Amino acid sequence: MKAPGKRALRVFRTKEALDGFMAWEWTVACRRAVARSGRFTAALSGGTTPVSFYVRLAAPGRGLPWDRTYIFQADERCVPSDHPDSNFGLIESKLLRHIPIPQENIYAVRAELGPEAAAAEYDARLRDFFGSTNGEIPRFDLILLGMGEDGHTASLFPGDAALAETRHLAAAVARAAPDHDRVTLTLPVIRAARVVAFLVAGANKAAVLKSVIDAPEKGPPAALARSSAGRTFYLVDQEAGSRLSSREQRSAGERVHVLQ
Ligand code: 6PG
Numbered sequence: 001m002k003a004p005g006k007r008a009l010r011v012f013r014t015k016e017a018l019d020g021f022m023a024w025e026w027t028v029a030c031r032r033a034v035a036r037s038g039r040f041t042a043a044l045s046g047g048t049t050p051v052s053f054y055v056r057l058a059a060p061g062r063g064l065p066w067d068r069t070y071i072f073q074a075d076e077r078c079v080p081s082d083h084p085d086s087n088f089g090l091i092e093s094k095l096l097r098h099i100p101i102p103q104e105n106i107y108a109v110r111a112e113l114g115p116e117a118a119a120a121e122y123d124a125r126l127r128d129f130f131g132s133t134n135g136e137i138p139r140f141d142l143i144l145l146g147m148g149e150d151g152h153t154a155s156l157f158p159g160d161a162a163l164a165e166t167r168h169l170a171a172a173v174a175r176a177a178p179d180h181d182r183v184t185l186t187l188p189v190i191r192a193a194r195v196v197a198f199l200v201a202g203a204n205k206a207a208v209l210k211s212v213i214d215a216p217e218k219g220p221p222a223a224l225a226r227s228s229a230g231r232t233f234y235l236v237d238q239e240a241g242s243r244l245s246s247r248e249q250r251s252a253g254e255r256v257h258v259l260q
Contacts, residue, residue, distance in 0.1 A: 005227040007259040009213060009234040011241035015201055018235045019053040022199060025233070026057060026142065027064065029195050033141040034068045040141050041130075043072040043185060044095075045154060046087025047146040049199045051094055058098035066101040070129070074143055074190075075155035076109035077180040078118065085180060086111070115172035115181040122170040122183060138169065140193040143185070147200045151208050151220020155184035158220050162186060187224055194230040198222070203239040210243045213259065 012018040026042075033040040044050070057064075073087060081089045088108045096106060107125060110118050130138030145153045155173045156163055162171035165186040173182040190196060200209050212223040213234070226232040244257060 005230045005232060007226060007232045007234070009236065009241070009244070009257040009259060011236055011238055011244070011257070013238055015052055015237055018199065018201065018237055019056045022053050022144075022197065022235055023056050023062070025195070025197060025235075027062065029142045030064055030069060033194075034065050039068050039070060040065070041070045041072065042142040042144065043074045043140050043193075044087075044091050044144050045074045045146050046076070046090050049146045049201050050144060051090065053144075053199060054091065054094035058095045064099075066099050067105070069101060070105045070107065071096065071101065072107045072126070072140070073109050073185075074145060075182055075184040076111050076118070077155075077182050078111045078115050079180050080112065081108070109170075109183045111183065115174065115183055119168070119170045119172040119183045123168050126169045126189075132169075135167075137188045137192040140189070142195040142197060143190055143193040145190070145196060145198050145222070145225060147198055147205055147208060147212065147222045149204055149208055151211065151222050153198070153222040153225045154190070155182035156187065156221040156225065163221055163224070187221075190225045191228040193227050196225060196227045196230070196232040198232070198234045198236075200234060200240045201237040203242065205236075205240040206243040209234070209236060209240050213244060213257070 010021065030040040076087050077085050079086050109122050113121055126138055127133055132138045147153055151158055160173055162173050162184055165171045166188055168186055169189050171184055171186050173184055175181055211219045215223055
């Protein structure tokens with residue numbers, strides 16, 4: 001496995017400041033990608049943490065090239081898109097319906113097929129889009145992730161077989177009720193990304209964030225989900241960052257931990 005890329009962590013006093021910084025990171029990654037390849041590819045997560053960021057990103061006046069932007073999903077629950085637990089339903093309602101992105105630029109997991117078929121179909125569509133027909137792993141420009149209290153990210157849960165998947169780009173994940181079966185990008189796809197961005201907020205994430213930061217290669221799935229050649233950063237609020245004790249540098253009123 002290639003040596004991991006750089007990691008950085010920023011602690012913000014408010015979620016608003018965190019979202020603003022992520023909007024800036026998105027804009028930089030987007031403009032760089034469009035200048036380099038003519039397009040920007042991003043995979044988005046569900047959950048509650050990114051909602052306010054999606055709302056902020058959808059605000060008019062950013063001048064983002066949405067016609068050159070391609071939106072994918074980091075993971076999905078196998079429910080209809082109008083189900084309250086649908087990640088696509090969330091991303092569509094908070095971001096996609098508010099921006100001038102062509103429908104053909106949106107690659108949603110086809111959850112209605114059920115986990116196995118949806119994973120296979122998404123895998124095939126990813127290979128087709130990225131032209132990775134002979135096995136190489138597609139390289140997203142940015143993958144936006146959250147972190148569960150158990151250390152899961154996307155739908156890669158501790159101890160789940162999907163964590164060991166190295167051939168497929170997407171995997172089915174069986175979950176017991178009240179959760180739902182899921183489809184997730186696999187670790188090789190996340191590790192190939194140019195930028196992996198984590199948004200983490202709330203005191204309930206402090207312990208898991210510390211385990212991720214302090215044990216980069218042995219920790220939970222969220223610790224393994226880092227770019228191998230690009231950048232991984234963690235944007236966290238003060239509550240989530242409250243148990244971090246690594247080296248820090250103060251700059252611009254935020255605590256920036258420069259990680260190995
Ligand atoms: C999902 C998400 C998941 C999420 C974490 C954190 O489908 O549930 O993709 O990986 O990012 O569970 O969720 P919160 O942001 O709600 O804490």
